[in-house]
Amino acid sequence: SSELTQDPAVSVALGQTIRITCQGDSLRTYYANWYQQKPGQAPILVIYSKNNRPSGIPDRFSGSSSGNTASLTITGAQAEDEADYYCNSRDDSGNHYVFGTGTKVTVL
Amino acid sequence: EVQLVESGGGLVQPGGSLTLSCAASGFSFSSHSMNWVRQAPGKGLEWISYISRDSSSIYYADSVRGRFTISRDSAKNSLYLLMNSLRADDTAVYYCARQFDDWGQGTLVTVSS
Numbered sequence: 001s002s003e004l005t006q007d008p009a010v011s012v013a014l015g016q017t018i019r020i021t022c023q024g025d026s027l028r029t030y031y032a033n034w035y036q037q038k039p040g041q042a043p044i045l046v047i048y049s050k051n052n053r054p055s056g057i058p059d060r061f062s063g064s065s066s067g068n069t070a071s072l073t074i075t076g077a078q079a080e081d082e083a084d085y086y087c088n089s090r091d092d093s094g095n096h097y098v099f100g101t102g103t104k105v106t107v108l
Numbered sequence: 109e110v111q112l113v114e115s116g117g118g119l120v121q122p123g124g125s126l127t128l129s130c131a132a133s134g135f136s137f138s139s140h141s142m143n144w145v146r147q148a149p150g151k152g153l154e155w156i157s158y159i160s161r162d163s164s165s166i167y168y169a170d171s172v173r174g175r176f177t178i179s180r181d182s183a184k185n186s187l188y189l190l191m192n193s194l195r196a197d198d199t200a201v202y203y204c205a206r207q208f209d210d211w212g213q214g215t216l217v218t219v220s221s
Contacts, residue, residue, distance in 0.1 A: 042211040086153050095167050097155040
């Protein structure tokens with residue numbers, strides 16, 4: 001199996017840019033997806049297949065990848081972006097999935 | 109609009125069994141793979157099981173393999189998770205997800221005596 005590691009918590013000033021990273025060996029082979037989860041709510045997909053946004057997701061959310069690291073960037077963070085963010089991808093076998101450890105984003 | 113509604117959660121004693129259901133609507137259920145994901149209180153997301161569109165491919169996380177069984181019924185547009193030999197560390201909110209694009213609101217399973 002594989003692990004995806006994220007920073008536990010990051011903060012950003014309102015309107016500034018934040019980058020959240022996700023590291024894991026399987027990311028050299030498979031794309032990452034990103035999810036936003038607010039307290040008491042189900043996760044919402046915000047980026048899929050490295051840098052694609054589902055309908056309804058603001059264009060301030062973008063994704064990228066290099067080597068074993070995937071990144072989610074929020075350009076011009078808004079108060080409503082305060083949430084937990086998780087990456088996920090397949091594991092090394094390709095048959096299982098794994099979620100990152102999660103990053104709590106605080107908008108100051 | 110895609111809707112996924114989980115049910116069947118509740119309080120169960122250690123060693124007991126429970127079956128979760130996920131009723132799907134708003135999309136062609138038989139055309140999509142499905143997953144179960146859980147989240148223990150105050151913890152992160154954990155993928156636990158996958159089933160392909162036609163049930164030909166099924167995978168489990170190591171933490172539940174041999175104890176949990178995923179299945180689906182396209183005639184009923186429903187996904188299931190049979191959970192046996194439940195342990196305290198299975199306590200979590202269980203989500204069904206269409207691939208990983210859309211998620212239900214989850215159902216809470218509490219394993220405690």
